[in-house]
Amino acid sequence: MTETSGAAGQWSIGELAKACGVTVRALHHYDEIGLLSAGRRTASGHRRYTEEDVRRLYRIRSLQMLGLPLAEIGVALGTPADDIGSLRTLLERQLLHLSQHAEQVQAVQDRIRDLLSRIDGATMPVPEQFMATLEMITMLENYFTPEQRQELAGRRAELGSDSIEAAKVRWAALVEEGLKHVENGTRVSDPSIREWATAWDEIGSMFHAGEETKAAARSMWQDNKTALSADLPWTPEQLAGLMAYLQKARTQP
Amino acid sequence: MTETSGAAGQWSIGELAKACGVTVRALHHYDEIGLLSAGRRTASGHRRYTEEDVRRLYRIRSLQMLGLPLAEIGVALGTPADDIGSLRTLLERQLLHLSQHAEQVQAVQDRIRDLLSRIDGATMPVPEQFMATLEMITMLENYFTPEQRQELAGRRAELGSDSIEAAKVRWAALVEEGLKHVENGTRVSDPSIREWATAWDEIGSMFHAGEETKAAARSMWQDNKTALSADLPWTPEQLAGLMAYLQKARTQP
DNA sequence: TCTTGATCCTCACGCGGGGTGAGGATCTAC
DNA sequence: GTAGATCCTCACCCCGCGTGAGGATCAAGA
Structure with missing residues (x-):
C-alpha cells in the first residue's frame, strides 16, 4: 500500500512514467537531452523526481501535444520570463506550420483520389x-x-x-x-x-x-x-x- | 556538347540526379537499400544507369510523391505481377493513412486555435x-x-x-x-x-x-x-x- | 602527355523521438 | 535470505537522406 510513494513528493521514474503516460525510456531521453532531469538522485543513482519535476513534465507533455518539437519546448519552458506574447507567437508559428503541412497532405490526398477515379473510370x-x-x-x-x-x-x-x-x-x-x-x-x-x-x-x-x-x-x-x-x-x-x-x-x- | 551523355542510353549518377531532380546522395541511398542499383558499373566502379533504371527511378519518384515509404515502393515495384487490384489497394491504404494523419493534424490545429482564442478573450x-x-x-x-x-x-x-x-x-x-x-x-x-x-x-x-x-x-x-x-x-x-x-x-x- | 577542375567512390556521423534489448545493480516484500 | 520487480548505463535500430572527409577517376584544354 505504500506503493503510492509519491506521498512525500518523491517519485521514482517508473511511477512518474505511469502517472503521466510516458515510458521510462522517454524520461531517460528527456534527461539525456537536458529537457527534464530528476531533481535528486539516491545514493545508488536512482532518479527521484520532485513535485516541480512533475509539473514540468506535464507542461512538456502539454506542449508536445500541440506538435512542438522537444527542442522548442525546452526553449519555451527555459525562458523564465516567458510572457504571454512569446507564447502567442509560438502558438501562431506552430499553427502556421501545421496549416502548411495540412495543405501538402491535402494535395497528396487529392492526387491519390484523382488516380483512383482514373483507375475506376x-x-x-x-x-x-x-x-x-x-x-x-x-x-x-x-x-x-x-x-x-x-x-x-x-x-x-x-x-x-x-x-x-x-x-x-x-x-x-x-x-x-x-x-x-x-x-x-x-x-x-x-x-x-x-x-x-x-x-x-x-x-x-x-x-x-x-x-x-x-x-x-x-x-x-x-x-x-x-x-x-x-x-x-x-x-x-x-x-x-x-x-x-x-x-x-x-x-x- | 557530348555532355548529354544519355544519348547512348548510359547515364552517370550526376546526370541522372539532375535529370530527375534528386540528389546524388539519394541515389546512393537507393542503391544501399537495394531500391535502385545501376545496371552496370565501369571498371573503376562508377555507376552507369540504363534506360530501364531511369524508368524505374521515375516510378519511384512518382510513388514517393504519393507519400509512400521507400520500403513499400520497393515491394510495389518488385512484384512483377503487380496488377491493378494491388495498386488500387495500395493507394486506398495510403489514402486511409493520410486521412487519419490529417484528422490528427486538424485536431491539434483546433486545440491551438482554442488556446489562442482563450488567450485573446x-x-x-x-x-x-x-x-x-x-x-x-x-x-x-x-x-x-x-x-x-x-x-x-x-x-x-x-x-x-x-x-x-x-x-x-x-x-x-x-x-x-x-x-x-x-x-x-x-x-x-x-x-x-x-x-x-x-x-x-x-x-x-x-x-x-x-x-x-x-x-x-x-x-x-x-x-x-x-x-x-x-x-x-x-x-x-x-x-x-x-x-x-x-x-x-x-x-x- | 600533362594538368586541372569536375565528378566519382566509399565510409561514417547526424537529425528526432524515442524502441528494444543486454547485462548488471538495487530495491521491496515476504 | 531470496525472489521478482525495478532501476542503472550503454548501445544499436528506425527513416530518408544531408553533410562532410579523404581519396580515385574522368573529361577537356594546353
Whole structure:
C-alpha cells in the first residue's frame, strides 16, 4: 500500500512514467537531452523526481501535444520570463506550420483520389499503363507551379496570346490530352492522333525556340518526337523516356 | 556538347540526379537499400544507369510523391505481377493513412486555435495561468475519448441519470467551470466558488466510490481536495498536483 | 602527355523521438 | 535470505537522406 510513494513528493521514474503516460525510456531521453532531469538522485543513482519535476513534465507533455518539437519546448519552458506574447507567437508559428503541412497532405490526398477515379473510370487493364499515367501526372505536377496549375484547372479554354505562358498552358493541355489517348489506347490510325501529333510538334518547337536550351537537348527532343510520331500508340517506355528528356532539358538551361 | 551523355542510353549518377531532380546522395541511398542499383558499373566502379533504371527511378519518384515509404515502393515495384487490384489497394491504404494523419493534424490545429482564442478573450496576464490552462485542457483531452468529448461539447446540459457516464460528464463540466475560475482569477470569497467546491467534493467521492481505486489513491484525493478547498484561489502548482494525482489514480486501477 | 577542375567512390556521423534489448545493480516484500 | 520487480548505463535500430572527409577517376584544354 505504500506503493503510492509519491506521498512525500518523491517519485521514482517508473511511477512518474505511469502517472503521466510516458515510458521510462522517454524520461531517460528527456534527461539525456537536458529537457527534464530528476531533481535528486539516491545514493545508488536512482532518479527521484520532485513535485516541480512533475509539473514540468506535464507542461512538456502539454506542449508536445500541440506538435512542438522537444527542442522548442525546452526553449519555451527555459525562458523564465516567458510572457504571454512569446507564447502567442509560438502558438501562431506552430499553427502556421501545421496549416502548411495540412495543405501538402491535402494535395497528396487529392492526387491519390484523382488516380483512383482514373483507375475506376477509364479502361486501364495493364498496370504499365497505370504507371505511365502516374508518371505523366507527376511530371505535370512538377513542371508547373501550383499557381499555374490552379489557373490551368480553372480557365484552361481561354488562351490566345502567343506568350510563353500561353504556350505552357497549351502544352499542359496537350499532355493531358495525350494522357487520355494513352488511357484509352487510341490507335495511330485515329485522325485525332494525327492532329494531336501536329500540335505537339508545333508547341515543342515553340518551347525550345523561346527559351535558351542547348542544341543537344533540342536534338534529343527532335529524335524523340519523331520516334513518337512514327510509333503511336505509345509504349509506356517511350513516355517515360520522353519525360526524362523533357525534364533533363529543363534542368540544364 | 557530348555532355548529354544519355544519348547512348548510359547515364552517370550526376546526370541522372539532375535529370530527375534528386540528389546524388539519394541515389546512393537507393542503391544501399537495394531500391535502385545501376545496371552496370565501369571498371573503376562508377555507376552507369540504363534506360530501364531511369524508368524505374521515375516510378519511384512518382510513388514517393504519393507519400509512400521507400520500403513499400520497393515491394510495389518488385512484384512483377503487380496488377491493378494491388495498386488500387495500395493507394486506398495510403489514402486511409493520410486521412487519419490529417484528422490528427486538424485536431491539434483546433486545440491551438482554442488556446489562442482563450488567450485573446480572457484576462490572462500571467503565463503561469496560461500554462495551467493548457495543462487542464490537455488533461481533459486525455481523460476522455474523442467521442465522449464530442458528446460533451454537443449536449452538455442534458444529464440526469446517475451512471458513471453521467458523473464523468459532470466532472468534465466542473473542470471547465474551474478552468474559467482560474482564468478569471475568482477569489475564494466569491460564493460561486463555494458551490463549485461542494460539487467538486461530491463528484470526487462518487468517482472513487464507483470504481475500484486504491485506498491510497483515495486518501491522496482527499488530501488534495481538502487543501484545495482551503486555499482557493488556486495556484497553478496546486492544479498541476491535482492533475498528477488524478492521472496517477487513473493509471493505477 | 600533362594538368586541372569536375565528378566519382566509399565510409561514417547526424537529425528526432524515442524502441528494444543486454547485462548488471538495487530495491521491496515476504 | 531470496525472489521478482525495478532501476542503472550503454548501445544499436528506425527513416530518408544531408553533410562532410579523404581519396580515385574522368573529361577537356594546353
